[in-house]
Amino acid sequence: MMFKQKIGILSLGCPRNLVDAESLAGRLRDKGYGIVDIAKSDTAILNTCCFIESAKKESIDAILELVDLKKQGKIKRIVLTGCLAQRYRESLQKEIPEIDAFLGPPSLNHGAGRFPLTKKHFAYLKICESCVHNCSYCIIPKIKGKFSSLGLDSVLQKVSLFNREKISELNIIGQDITGYGLDLYGKKILAKALKKILGKAKNIHWVRLLYLYPGKEVEGILKIIRDEPKVCKYIDLPIQHINGRILKLMQRKTSKSDILRLIDKIRKVIPEAAIRTSVIVGFPSEKDAEFEELLTFLRQAQFDRLGAFIYSREEGTKAFDFKGQLPEKTKQERFDRVMLMQQQVSSALNRKFLGKTIEVLIDERQGKQYLGRSQYDAPEVDGQVYVNSKRALKPGDFAQVQITDTLEYDLVGTAVEKEGRHDEYCQ
Numbered sequence: 406m407m408f409k410q411k412i413g414i415l416s417l418g419c420p421r422n423l424v425d426a427e428s429l430a431g432r433l434r435d436k437g438y439g440i441v442d443i444a445k446s447d448t449a450i451l452n453t454c455c456f457i458e459s460a461k462k463e464s465i466d467a468i469l470e471l472v473d474l475k476k477q478g479k480i481k482r483i484v485l486t487g488c489l490a491q492r493y494r495e496s497l498q499k500e501i502p503e504i505d506a507f508l509g510p511p512s513l514n515h516g517a518g519r520f521p522l523t524k525k526h527f528a529y530l531k532i533c534e535s536c537v538h539n540c541s542y543c544i545i546p547k548i549k550g551k552f553s554s555l556g557l558d559s560v561l562q563k564v565s566l567f568n569r570e571k572i573s574e575l576n577i578i579g580q581d582i583t584g585y586g587l588d589l590y591g592k593k594i595l596a597k598a599l600k601k602i603l604g605k606a607k608n609i610h611w612v613r614l615l616y617l618y619p620g621k622e623v624e625g626i627l628k629i630i631r632d633e634p635k636v637c638k639y640i641d642l643p644i645q646h647i648n649g650r651i652l653k654l655m656q657r658k659t660s661k662s663d664i665l666r667l668i669d670k671i672r673k674v675i676p677e678a679a680i681r682t683s684v685i686v687g688f689p690s691e692k693d694a695e696f697e698e699l700l701t702f703l704r705q706a707q708f709d710r711l712g713a714f715i716y717s718r719e720e721g722t723k724a725f726d727f728k729g730q731l732p733e734k735t736k737q738e739r740f741d742r743v744m745l746m747q748q749q750v751s752s753a754l755n756r757k758f759l760g761k762t763i764e765v766l767i768d769e770r771q772g773k774q775y776l777g778r779s780q781y782d783a784p785e786v787d788g789q790v791y792v793n794s795k796r797a798l799k800p801g802d803f804a805q806v807q808i809t810d811t812l813e814y815d816l817v818g819t820a821v822e823k824e825g826r827h828d829e830y831c832q
C-alpha cells in the first residue's frame with residue numbers, strides 16, 4: 406500500500422501519554438500516513454515524559470538515539486511531542502538542533518479512532534486532562550494547564566468505538582478521574598458517567614478505573630464497583646504519604662484519618678477488592694520518625710499493589726523551594742526499605758490464591774506458557790499470571806486458571822475450563 410509517508414511513534418511515560426500518541430497515530434493513519442516501527446520510518450515522532458527526573462532522563466536518551474538514527478540516514482525527521490517537549494521546548498531546540506519540529510498536545514476531544522501502539526485487546530480511555538488538585542511536588546497541572554473533562558457524549562462515543570472493536574479490557578484514566586465533570590457540569594459526576602459507560606460496553610468484559618484521588622468521591626462509586634460484574638474489583642488509590650505534617654506540605658487534601666476511614670470502607674463494601682496505592686519517600690524535611698510512620702502504616706495496611714517513588718525536586722513546583730531537601734542516599738535507602746517491605750507483604754497476600762481458580766485475561770504467549778493478568782492487575786504496572794494450557798490461547802482470551810504456585814508479585818497456574826473469547830462471557 407502506498408503511504409504518503411511512513412511515520413514511527415514511540416510513546417514514553419504513562420497511559421495518559423499513550424492515549425495521546427494512539428490518537429495522533431489514528432489521525433495520521435486516517436490521513437493516509439503509514440504507521441511503522443520507528444527504525445523503519447521517514448519521520449520519527451517521540452511522545453516524551455518529564456514528570457520526574459528519571460522520566461526526563463529516559464526521554465532525553467530516546468531523543469539522542471533518534472539523533473543517531475538520523476545521522477546514520479536511517480530516519481529523515483525527528484518530531485517531539487508530549488510533556489518534556491512542552492516544558493523544555495526552547496532549550497531542547499537550542500541544545501539538540503537535529504529536532505525538526507514540535508507538536509503541541511492533542512485536544513482531548515478528537516474524534517479519530519485510536520491506532521493501538523501496544524496490545525490491541527485492551528485500551529485506555531482518558532476522560533479528563535490535567536488535574537483539579539495542586540500538590541506541591543507535582544508539575545503536571547503546570548504542563549497540562551486547566552483541568553478539562555471530555556464531554557460525556559464524546560466519552561460514550563469512544564466507548565462505542567472500543568465496544569465495536571470488541572476489546573477485552575477498558576481502562577478509564579485521567580490524572581484524577583474523581584474530578585470528572587467538575588468543569589463542564591459544575592459537579593463531579595464519575596458515578597453517573599461510569600453507569601453510562603457500562604451501558605455502552607456490552608462487548609467489553611472488564612472495565613477498570615485508574616487514578617482515584619482518595620477523597621469522598623471514591624465512596625460514591627464503591628457500590629457500582631461491587632455490584633457491576635464488568636468492573637474490576639480493583640481500587641487504584643494513590644495516597645502519597647500518611648503522616649499529617651507531610652500530607653499538609655504536599656498540599657494533599659486528605660488526612661491520615663480520612664485515608665484510614667476510606668480504606669476501611671472499601672474493605673467493608675468490597676472485601677475481595679485489590680487496593681493499589683503509590684507513595685513518595687524522601688519528601689523535603691521528612692523526618693526519620695515520619696518515614697517510620699509511613700513504613701509501619703504500609704506494613705499494617707497490607708496494600709495488594711504498591712508503587713513507590715523517590716521524591717524528585719522539580720523546578721516550577723512549590724516543593725522545589727522547600728527547606729530540608731534530603732540527600733539522594735537517604736531517599737534511596739527509604740525507597741529500598743519500602744520495596745523490601747512490600748515484597749514480603751505481596752508474597753504473603755499472593756499465597757491466599759493457592760488452589761483457587763481465577764479468571765485471567767491472556768496478554769501474550771511466552772515460550773510454552775502464556776502471560777496474563779487477573780482483574781487485580783492493571784496492565785504494565787502490576788503482577789502477572791503465568792498460565793500453562795493444553796489448548797492454544799490468544800491475546801484477549803479469558804481463561805479460568807487454577808493457581809498452582811505463588812511468587813512475590815506473580816502467580817502461576819493451569820487453565821482448567823474451556824477457554825473462550827470474552828464475547829462468550831459478555832452476555
Ligand code: SF4
Pocket residue numbers: 536537538539540543544545546580581618
Ligand atoms: S493529584 Fe496527582 S496529578 Fe494532581 S496535582 Fe496531585 S500528584 Fe499531580
